[in-house]
Amino acid sequence: MTTKRGTLALLIHGGTENWSPARWKQRFDEVCADRPVWLAAEGGGDPASVHYAAVWKPVPGELAGFPNLKVIFNLGAGVDALMADKTLPKVPLVRVSVGDLTHRMSEYVALHVLMHHRQELYLRESQRAKRWAPRYQWPAGAITVGIMGLGTLGADAAEVLVRLGFRVVGWSNSPKRIDRVECFHGKEQLDVFLRRTDILVSLLPLTPDTRHILNRELFLKLNRSGPMGAPVVINAGRGGLQNEVDILSCLDDGTLGAVSLDVYATEPLPPDNPFWTHPKVVLTPHNAADTDPDEISKYVARQIARFEAGQSLENLVDPARGY
Ligand code: NDP
Ligand code: OXD
Secondary structure (H helix, E strand, C coil): CCCCCCEEEEEECCCCHHHCHHHHHHHHHHHCCCCCEEEHHHCCCCHHHEEEEEEECCCCCCHHHCCCCCEEEECCCCCHHHHCCCCCCCCCEECCCCHHHHHHHHHHHHHHHHHHHCCHHHHHHHHHCCCCCCCCCCCHHHCEEEEECCCHHHHHHHHHHHHCCCEEEEEECCCCCECCEEEEECHHHHHHHHHHCCEEEECCCCCCCCCCCECHHHHCCCCCCCCCCCCEEEECCCHHHECHHHHHHHHHCCCCCEEEECCCCCCCCCCCCHHHCCCCEEECCCCCCCCCHHHHHHHHHHHHHHHHCCCCCCCECCCCCCC
16 A cells, blocks of 8 residues: 655745746656645645645745645745744745755856956946947956855855955854855954955845845945955845945945845836946846756755655754744
């Protein structure tokens, strides 16, 4: 006699091409073999049969509708939206930490650090004006990139930037050791970290401690004596990390030279948001590191197999820390 395997419910509300629920369902059907995979939005299933939920931006309260849930798998790295759901079932929550997503983020960070370091905004403007006027180009070693958040993503981006020749400093909650990266931690060491930094890269999770951490007071502490003249900020963490009014006023009064933003307080970014047209803003639509259905579905299937074999789940979220 075969025992019926607990259903894996998919709760996917992304809206963008990458988050097409049908695409994710097809991948999960392939890797879950004889386990039923249920696209909850289609209705018709039995919530009591659901043991696992794989989710992206579930509606608050949605997960509370599964009385026999054993594990929640977030299909991305950031869990701030789930942490905000007061009805979230008290079962283990696993987040994504896989090579594919990590490497995509390091590509984004390298691309945007290089773009500002190599004065691409000025060079594109010169091209449009048909102006042959190269400016002095300093070497990568003259720039210190400061990475806020030295977790899965920040640590990998730091290593890539070191290989490109940048000086790299980093900041996290707890002490870290990363080869050729000067690591700082905790609130007491934040100012020293900021004073060294010419290009600030934010790869922090959004928690009560980090909300609006990217504000004018912090920007004023960044290094202003480097070759770029004014510091640059790159935020691919979460929109809630940034004070958007401060970013705009700091760009306008020269406190910041430029910003690259992938995430926003309101997503999708409304058409009338000034970021769209600001000449010192390089904007991407929260696609710095899209999650790949192939690798993530295999990752979730592997975690379920570990769980059912009595082994520990990997990359568990600590609800007390919020990440
Ligand atoms: P991790 O949990 O691996 O790393 C988080 C890092 O932030 C850790 O180093 C942690 O310190 C540090 N940190 C957290 N809170 C604080 C604090 N209050 N002060 C100082 N340091 C702090 O997460 P990931 O690297 O996997 O992902 C980071 C974030 O990136 C995600 O939460 C998500 O919001 C965002 N993201 C964005 C994507 C995009 O496409 N734009 C894609 C994927 C993720 P410690 O190590 O000491 O705990
Ligand atoms: C994530 C994201 O958190 O894509 O994985 O934003």
